[in-house]
Each structure stands twice: as C-alpha cells, then as structure tokens.
Amino acid sequence: MPSVPLSPRYRADALQKLSSQEVDVLVIGGGVTGAGIALDAATRGLSVGLVEARDFAAGTSSRSSKLIHGGLRYLEQLDFKLVREALKERGLLLTKLAPHLxxxxxxxxxxxxxxxxxxxxxxxxxxxxxxxxxxxxxxxxxxxxxxxxxxxxxxxxxxxxxxxxxxxxxVDDARHTMMVARTAAELGASILTRTRMTSLVREGDRITGAHVQDLETGVEFTVKARVVVGATGVWSDDLSKAAGIPAPFTVxxxxxxxxxxxxxxxxxxxxxxxxxxxxxxxxxxxxxxxxxxxxxxxxxxxxxxxxxxxxxxxxxxxxxxxxxxxxxxxxxxxxxxxxxxxxxxxxxxxxxKLSREHAVANPIPGLVLIAGGKYTTYRVMAEDAVDVAAKNIPGDVPRSRTDRLPILGGDGYQSLWRDRRSLGLPVERAEHLLQRYGTAIHDLLWLIQEQPELGEPIPGAPDYLKAEAVYAVTHEGALHLEDVLTRRTRISIEERDRGVTAAGEVAALMAPLLDWDDTQRQHEVDNYLSRVKAERAAQEEPDDTAANATRLSLATALVPDGPSVLPTPQPTRESASARRAHRTW
Known part of the structure; x- marks a missing residue:
C-alpha cells in the first residue's frame, strides 16, 4: 500500500475536497473509534471525511492504560460476551492487524x-x-x-x-490511533484535525452534513454528507443536543x-x-x-x-x-x-459498575451515534457503526473487511523484525523504531540518509531521534508542538521534566515545515511550557475541584483546543496562516 503522508499539503487538499464535494460518511471525532469508523467505511468503497477539533487521540484514546486486553475483571461480572469479543480482537491485533504496535x-x-x-x-x-x-x-x-x-x-x-x-x-494508544487514521487516508478518506463541527445541517427530518470551522485559520465551511457518524466519546450527549433530539443513550x-x-x-x-x-x-x-x-x-x-x-x-x-x-x-x-x-x-x-459495552443508535435519518466500549474493541465498534450508517446510504454497501487489513506499517513487519540487525542501526534503536513505525521505518531511514543530522537523538529526550519530530509533521499530521511531545512521541510523560528541555529543539525542527516565524515558534514553546506548569500545579491540589480550577487558570490558550463539537466564535477572515495553509508544502 503506497504511503499517503498527512503533510501540510495533504491538509490543504483535504480542506478543499471536503468543502466542495459531498461524502458518503462524515465522521465527527478523531479518537480510535472515529479513526476506526473512517477506515472501515473507506474499505467498503465509501467516500469518507473525518473532522477532529484537536488532534488524533487527543482525548481518551491517548490516555488509557495502553492495554489490548479482554478485561480479566469482567469475567467476575460474568460479562463473557465482552471478554470473548475483546480477546478475539486482541488476537487479530497481535498477529494480523498491528503486530508492529x-x-x-x-x-x-x-x-x-x-x-x-x-x-x-x-x-x-x-x-x-x-x-x-x-x-x-x-x-x-x-x-x-x-x-x-x-x-x-x-x-x-x-x-x-x-x-x-x-x-x-x-499498545501505544496514540500512535495506533494515528496509524489507523493514516490507513484510512491511504484508502481515500479526507482526514482533518484542528477542525471543529460547529453545528449540524438539517433538511426537514434529516441530517445532511455539518458546518465546520478550521481552527488553524478561522475559516468556516460546510461538509455535505449522506450520513454523519458521531464518535465523540464523553461529548456524545452534546452531539445529540446539536441535532436537537433527545439523547438515545447517556454517557x-x-x-x-x-x-x-x-x-x-x-x-x-x-x-x-x-x-x-x-x-x-x-x-x-x-x-x-x-x-x-x-x-x-x-x-x-x-x-x-x-x-x-x-x-x-x-x-x-x-x-x-x-x-x-x-x-x-x-x-x-x-x-x-x-x-x-x-x-x-x-x-x-x-x-x-457501568458496562463497557458500546451502543449504536440512528435516532434520525442521516445521523448515527456510537458511544461506550473499550479501546481493544474499537474495530468491532467501527464495523457496527458503519453497518448502521449504511442503511442511510442508497445502494448496497459491502461488508466490513477490516479484520483482514493490516494498518499502515503492519504488512511485512514480522519479516523486517527478523532482519532488524541489517537496518544499519544499533539493534536497540532499530527495535525502538520498528515498534513505532513498522515497515514505515524506511521513511525514517530515508530522512536520515538525506539529512544525517536527523539521526541524532533529541536533546532532553534521548530515546527519540530528530527525524521522528520531522516525520511527525511531514507524514503524521502533527500541527503543533504538543502533538509531537505528547502523542507522536511520549516525551511529555517519559521525561522527568515533562519535555521542557526538548521543547525548543523540537519546535525548531517543526518550524520550517509549518512555515512558523520566530514569534510563532516561541508561542508554541511558551504554550507547551504553560501546559506543563498547569498540570504540575494541578497535581499539588487536594481534590478535583481545586485541580480543575488550577489547570484551567494556568494553561495559556495559544493553541485552538476544545471538544469535538459545540461552536466557539472565531474570526472568519482569511489570515496569514490561512494563506500559508493553501500553499503547496
């Protein structure tokens, strides 16, 4: 499968495509369930768009226990169906779908x-x-x-x-989610982060699309869709409100x-x-x-x-x-x-005591909602959601085939792992990269061949190479410093200083790729440092209320952030960053 890099150019093309062409399925939410739905729909030959207000896996899907498991404790609750289903998915992920992750x-x-x-x-x-x-x-x-x-x-x-x-x-949950989204993009899906659904489009008793705002530029546009699928996790009830309907289930x-x-x-x-x-x-x-x-x-x-x-x-x-x-x-x-x-x-x-099983609803024509579940069963959740969505699309829609489709980097991984000593890297470094990129490691090796200095470790985060920060922007859709330090890598939780030392170096690597000037680059660093300070301060507070207040009061809102739904007023004039977004990278 040829690699489709989620580069700045890809993003500009996807914005243009979604604002001008109707899609069969529009997915709201870029967690593992939303990414899985986009992939499942794309494998069935449907045209797909996905919009996510923050970054891939910015919510629950990057903050799990990072386990792919059946849930041993659910046996005690006699939830055999959930455990059986999850163990089957565990086996697929280990052997066929994502052996590299x-x-x-x-x-x-x-x-x-x-x-x-x-x-x-x-x-x-x-x-x-x-x-x-x-x-x-x-x-x-x-x-x-x-x-x-x-x-x-x-x-x-x-x-x-x-x-x-x-x-x-x-599993590294954030990387896995991003790789699922990239696989959907390779099959033709238009995948966008930092784009928030502000409202749904309704014609009569049917949902026919969504109004969306590009949070990087403030530009608003409308996406027409035969069916909108909401996979917004803890914001599920808000999506029901946006549709003007009673919530079919409560999260x-x-x-x-x-x-x-x-x-x-x-x-x-x-x-x-x-x-x-x-x-x-x-x-x-x-x-x-x-x-x-x-x-x-x-x-x-x-x-x-x-x-x-x-x-x-x-x-x-x-x-x-x-x-x-x-x-x-x-x-x-x-x-x-x-x-x-x-x-x-x-x-x-x-x-x-609440069940971890998921629920799918089609409360009004053109709108499908899914919630609940657990990370391990994301593929089953996605299949169920697209099965329901297909009923809103004219014609016959093929059955899911994601149980047979390796995600990006998985096909041929075992053979490459056996030959890892021949990659020209210290074996520990080769293993680290293979278990993050799989067969896509060749993209990293090419970057290092072209720019040998990218083969050096990131100062302050020696487990990661400079090439990984560059690749996060050129191929993995990273738009902000936080995306790289928190999700493309796990520097923010693995380094004792939470990535403070690495922040300046990583921002410098990202800057020319995203057309940041010195002011924007410093803003990115300052924003990240303020988040680290806010999180550390919150962890000194005695309870949830105090920690929440401290976290919000100290975080500097320099980067657009927020839930996958709900409107937030923003200027609509095209800014300099908007013009940059439409350049060819």
Whole structure:
C-alpha cells in the first residue's frame, strides 16, 4: 500500500475536497473509534471525511492504560460476551492487524489466600486463555511463593503466598490511533484535525452534513454528507443536543489517572495486576518505565483537560506501595496523565459498575451515534457503526473487511523484525523504531540518509531521534508542538521534566515545515511550557475541584483546543496562516 503522508499539503487538499464535494460518511471525532469508523467505511468503497477539533487521540484514546486486553475483571461480572469479543480482537491485533504496535506483556496476579483463591482465580484465567479462540499468547502458569519472588523481587514479603502469571498485550494508544487514521487516508478518506463541527445541517427530518470551522485559520465551511457518524466519546450527549433530539443513550465520564516511574524504581520481570476496593491497579512495563494506574472516579468538570489531583496520585502510590518492599515516592514520578472513559450510563450508582459495552443508535435519518466500549474493541465498534450508517446510504454497501487489513506499517513487519540487525542501526534503536513505525521505518531511514543530522537523538529526550519530530509533521499530521511531545512521541510523560528541555529543539525542527516565524515558534514553546506548569500545579491540589480550577487558570490558550463539537466564535477572515495553509508544502 503506497504511503499517503498527512503533510501540510495533504491538509490543504483535504480542506478543499471536503468543502466542495459531498461524502458518503462524515465522521465527527478523531479518537480510535472515529479513526476506526473512517477506515472501515473507506474499505467498503465509501467516500469518507473525518473532522477532529484537536488532534488524533487527543482525548481518551491517548490516555488509557495502553492495554489490548479482554478485561480479566469482567469475567467476575460474568460479562463473557465482552471478554470473548475483546480477546478475539486482541488476537487479530497481535498477529494480523498491528503486530508492529501491539505486543505481548505478562502480568503477575499475587495470591493472598490459600487453596480457594488459587482455584477461583486460576479457573478464571484458564477461561481467559480460551475464550474467543484467542490463542496468540502463551497460557497462564501457577507460581509458588519462591518462584513468584524470583520474577518480582520488589514485592514485600507479605505481598503474596503464591501467584498466577498470565499474558495480555499492550499498545501505544496514540500512535495506533494515528496509524489507523493514516490507513484510512491511504484508502481515500479526507482526514482533518484542528477542525471543529460547529453545528449540524438539517433538511426537514434529516441530517445532511455539518458546518465546520478550521481552527488553524478561522475559516468556516460546510461538509455535505449522506450520513454523519458521531464518535465523540464523553461529548456524545452534546452531539445529540446539536441535532436537537433527545439523547438515545447517556454517557458518563469516569476519570482514570496513571503515573509513570523509571524502570529501576521497581525491580520486576513482569507486570502486576492488583485488586483494589474499587477496581484493579496495573503496574505495566513501558520501555524504560512503568505505568501505574488507574483510578476510577466520576468526573463532571472540564472534559477538555481532565486534571489529576494530589489525591489521585496519592491513591495510586498508596495502593502500589501496599505490596512493594521499597515504597515509591512523589520524587520517583516522571509523568502523570489523566483521561476520561466514556461509560454508558445505567442504573448503577458507581461508574465502576457501568458496562463497557458500546451502543449504536440512528435516532434520525442521516445521523448515527456510537458511544461506550473499550479501546481493544474499537474495530468491532467501527464495523457496527458503519453497518448502521449504511442503511442511510442508497445502494448496497459491502461488508466490513477490516479484520483482514493490516494498518499502515503492519504488512511485512514480522519479516523486517527478523532482519532488524541489517537496518544499519544499533539493534536497540532499530527495535525502538520498528515498534513505532513498522515497515514505515524506511521513511525514517530515508530522512536520515538525506539529512544525517536527523539521526541524532533529541536533546532532553534521548530515546527519540530528530527525524521522528520531522516525520511527525511531514507524514503524521502533527500541527503543533504538543502533538509531537505528547502523542507522536511520549516525551511529555517519559521525561522527568515533562519535555521542557526538548521543547525548543523540537519546535525548531517543526518550524520550517509549518512555515512558523520566530514569534510563532516561541508561542508554541511558551504554550507547551504553560501546559506543563498547569498540570504540575494541578497535581499539588487536594481534590478535583481545586485541580480543575488550577489547570484551567494556568494553561495559556495559544493553541485552538476544545471538544469535538459545540461552536466557539472565531474570526472568519482569511489570515496569514490561512494563506500559508493553501500553499503547496
């Protein structure tokens, strides 16, 4: 499949195309579900547009636990259908669809009670190994107390009397979402970020498109569509209001907070899954780091910037420290991130009891809404949404084929991985790039061949090359410094200074590609630094209300940001940046 770079030129062409041609499907929302819908529709031969107010995966889809899993705890809730479906998708992602981005990870389940607990949890894990026919990973194994401490020396002496080890999978969620969107673009979809739907177009009882604003320029335009599909996560109810209809289902936001600590802070040869009074807590290996989380609390404050409070961070530390020989402290923390899970509301008092299954509705002709679900089942959600959308489109629409289509970088990956020592790079660097780009690594190697200095590490973020920052702009649709530091790379949570040192260098690499002058380049740096300051300050506040207020008061709104829907008045005259957007890059 030839690569279609999401470059500034591509963006200008996509803006022109969507403002002048009707599409079969217009997707609102650029998280993993929206990107998956765009890809599914494109594979069926439909013309597709996607608009996202911020960046790919800027909301929930970049702030997950980064796991591709069936949800072991859902077995306890007897939600066999959800677990079976998720495990089937896990197997597809590992072996066919995204082997370059999804990889196995092993977890240890500590046992605290003799006899009954091993039998109870062991039976559940055995079922987990077989449901859905997902046999892509090794089966679980039972460990004695001695064997458990061999793979988990950091655990306290009283943390377990034995353990069970099982396998799941993990993913860089933001990169995966972006790669799904790029794959849709290669099949002809017009994919746009920093474009907000301001209102829906309605003719009689039918939705026929949307009014959209390019947040980079302030220019407004109308996209005509046979069907609009809303995949806006925690903003789902707002989309119903924009259509002037009662919400077919209600979505509640649940905040999940994770911390990132260095690998040496916890001596483990395995991930951990720990039971808490509310849910479960994961300790997840992440390159040279551990991700520890998550919380699960109702959230009804700013959905654009959910803030982690000191109470959230302390909750995570207290629960993981309950099983560690050497406790983690605030000084160990390299990064913190908070995200909002869109949960379908039910008659449950606590968000943790709400189902993670998704719902699809076609409340009026020309409008389809989807919400709920979990990251792992994004492809199934997308297929269901397009199946419903197809009923709004004249003629026969083919069935989905995304279960057989590798996303960009996946086709031929295994062969390239076996030959990774022949790529002319240190093997660790080659592995790092292959697990981020797959076969698209050749684009990076070409950039470095043309400009050898791009093969140097980014100052302040030595795990990443300068070429990756350039490639983020020329091929991956990055328009702002935050896009690169937070989502194309994970510098913002992996470096102890949250990317402050790297910000200036990365902005300098991006500037000539996006036609930034010195003033704009400095604005980008200042904006990023203000966000880091705001997030750090929020994490010192005692509760959600104070953290939210601090986060919003300190963040400098230099970059257009906000939800996927709802109008925000902006100037409509064409600015200098608008003229730049229409140049050929």
């Amino acid at each position: 999804v990889r196995p990870v092993k977890f240890l389940v500590p046992l605290k009670h003799r006899v009954w607990e091993r039998g109870y949890i062991g039976a559940g894990v055995m079922l987990y190994d077989t449901l859905g026919g997902a046999r892509a990973l090794p089966r679980h194994r039972h460990l004695s107390r001695r064997k458990a401490f061999e793979v988990a020396p950091s655990l306290a002496p009283d943390a377990l009397i034995g353990a069970i080890q099982y396998y799941d999978a993990q 509640r936001a649940s905040k999940g907070v994770h911390i990132v600590v260095p690998k040496e802070a916890i001596d483990l040869d395995t991930g951990l899954i720990l039971r808490t009074e509310k849910s479960v807590l994961f300790v997840i290996p992440w390159a040279n780091h551990w991700i520890v989380g998550t919380t699960d609390t109702p959230w009804d404050l700013s959905r654009e910037h959910p803030a982690a409070s000191k109470a959230d961070v302390d909750y995570v530390l207290d629960h993981v420290n309950a099983v560690l020989r050497k406790p983690l402290t605030h000084d160990d923390i390299e990064g913190v991130y908070a995200g909002l899970r869109p949960l379908l509301a039910a008659k449950a008092a606590e968000t943790t």
